[in-house]
Amino acid sequence: MMPSARFADLxxxxxxxxxxxxxxxxxxxxxxxxxxxxxxxxxxxxxxxLALADRIETDLGRRPLYL
Structure with a gap:
């Protein structure tokens, strides 16, 4: 697994x-x-x-907006 960057506050x-x-x-x-x-x-x-948006919603409980 690759390390992920952390930003101060997003x-x-x-x-x-x-x-x-x-x-x-x-x-x-x-x-x-x-x-x-x-x-x-x-x-x-x-x-x-749409699959990505579904996965994020399942994992995090909020759906990103796909345009």
Whole structure:
């Protein structure tokens, strides 16, 4: 497992990620959500993006906004 970066305080911060449905973008989407940020992400691939949003909602109890 790769170590994750920790930022001073992302609780309640708003984050918009482009290409957030797969790869590095998905890692950022999940990482920011795990650190308490309100996350919105954009991607052209619906399937992986919706699966990511579902997984984050299941794990954290809050769903990122997929646009």
């Amino acid at each position: 609780e309640g911060a708003s984050v918009l990620i482009t290409g957030g449905g797969s790869g590095i973008g998905a890692a950022l989407t999940e990482g920011f959500a795990r650190q308490g940020a309100r996350v919105a992400f954009i991607d052209i691939a619906d399937g992986p993006s």
